[in-house]
Amino acid sequence: MSSYRDLLKTRGVARIIAAQLTARFPNGMLSLAFLLHIEHTYDSYGVAGLVLAALSIGQAIAGPLTSRLMGRWGMRPVILTAMIICALAISTIALFPLGIAADMVIALIAGLSTPPIQPAVRTIYPKMVNSSQLTPLFSLDASAQEIIWVLGPVIVTFVSIQIGTVWGIMLAVAFLIGGGIWFLTSPELGRVRIPRSKRKLGVVLKKPPVMLATVVGFLLVAACAAIEAGVVSTFGEGGAEAGIVLAIFAVGSLVGGLSLGHKPIGPWALARRMAIVFVGTAIAAAWLNIWWLAVFLFVAGIGIAPALAVMFAIVSASVRFSDTAEAYGWVGTGQLIGAAVGSALAGFLIDGIGAVGAFLVAAVLALLGFLVPLLGKRFHPDLRGRDASPLPDTEPVATITG
Structure with a gap:
């Protein structure tokens, strides 16, 4: 465990791990939040499945594309642009029920604009620590992300059931924007540029x-x-x-x-x-x-x-x-x-x-x-x-x- 203590004492490591986990917290919330909200809106789990499929397809397509764009335009511009588009798309589904087809298209846009936080942070890690610390850092990151999958569904379910499904989705948007801004303002993003x-x-x-x-x-x-x-x-x-x-x-x-x-x-x-x-x-x-x-x-x-x-x-x-x-x-x-x-x-x-x-x-x-x-x-x-x-x-x- 001493290797992890040393890691967390390294300049910027604890901050960047916390920031990227916060920015990625919606990953553990959105699927369940959309499921509850779409089913409540259209009284159909089948429709909810279609919207979630559109979201997943968009995310799968976006992975290598937005990641590659960071080498062309820089990490901050790509992540900021994607964050704004994604937040607007998710909020539209929550606040303005436009019909099944429209919700599927908007969910696809939300998936396509998912901010590439994970590729960005794993690209930054090798520049933050020495070679002997890199493997433990990858392990610490992989372990810490379990927090997303443990707490995310619990929080969004509680909020959606106790307050409302719209609030469950908007809470995910709040994490997306708040965590994204925290990550974008981290000094480490300014110290590393991905070559084209x-x-x-x-x-x-x-x-x-x-x-x-x-x-x-x-x-x-x-x-x-x-x-x-x-x-x-x-x-x-x-x-x-x-x-x-x-x-x-x-x-x-x-x-x-x-x-x-x-x-x-x-x-x-x-x-x-x-x-x-x-x-x-x-x-x-x-x-x-x-x-x-x-x-x-x-x-x-x-x-x-x-x-x-x-x-x-x-x-x-x-x-x-x-x-x-x-x-x-x-x-x-x-x-x-x-x-x-x-x-x-x-x-x-x-x-x-x-x-x-x-x-x-x-x-x-x-x-x-x-x-x-x-x-x-x-x-x-x-x-x-x-x-x-x-x-x-x-x-x-x-x-x-x-």
Whole structure:
């Protein structure tokens, strides 16, 4: 734990982690807020699903595009413009019910304009700490983001039910704007400029570690989405048990990230961490009892944040600095698609054979998430004793100090 204490004492690290988590807090709120609001407005979960699908499609498309634009126009202009458009689009859905088709179009715009906070901050990290601190920093970041998924749904559900669904959405907008301004005013954004990439969009995916992280990230998040659907189906939407089990699942990820984040990253690192997720998920599927699920989903969770941290590190160590934001954008897109696919597959199996079907889907996805890095070991960089910082570009990178 001393490595994390040293990290948080490093200039700007605690501030930038807190700012980006606040700015990304709507990620844990918007899906549920839209679900509650659209269902309340149109009395249809099907319509709510269409609006959420449009939002997810927009976010998936935006990932690499807005990330790449940061190298062309700068981080602050891109994030600020996206934040304003996204906030206006989300607010329009909350305040002005314009019809199903219009709400879908506006949700697509909201997704397309989602501020690229995550690619930006993961591009900044290598410039804030020394090489020995970078992997623990990625792990700390992956662990801390569990706060978004634990507190976000709880807060937005409470506000939407107790006060109103419009207020639930507008609270997410408040986090988006407040956290975004905090992040934009952080000095670190002014000290680092992403060089303009000279490569075509998507070329970075030819880097095997980037593709490996994108595919495994897709499978990991798909498995998590299936687990969430299975837990909700097991205990019902209104049951406190579902919230308790999912919170324990997230706490497992937090504990795993803090416990394993300082471990050296060898060529087997990603496979080992995904093995933890698979074993915990497979055993959890055997008995849908609250305590059984709580214990073994906690075990499965232990591998999640460490696996994400490994993905961030191998991407960072494998691409040029000018390509890091786009690379993280593709990884994020893979995860967003995974969330949609995992939920959809789980839904089909739940309708067919019951809640256990979702856990079987999750176990299969987690198994694939273990096999891909196991069979693709030769594409996994060995970062033991090696700097995980991005490769330098061939031309000088401007750094502003002051």
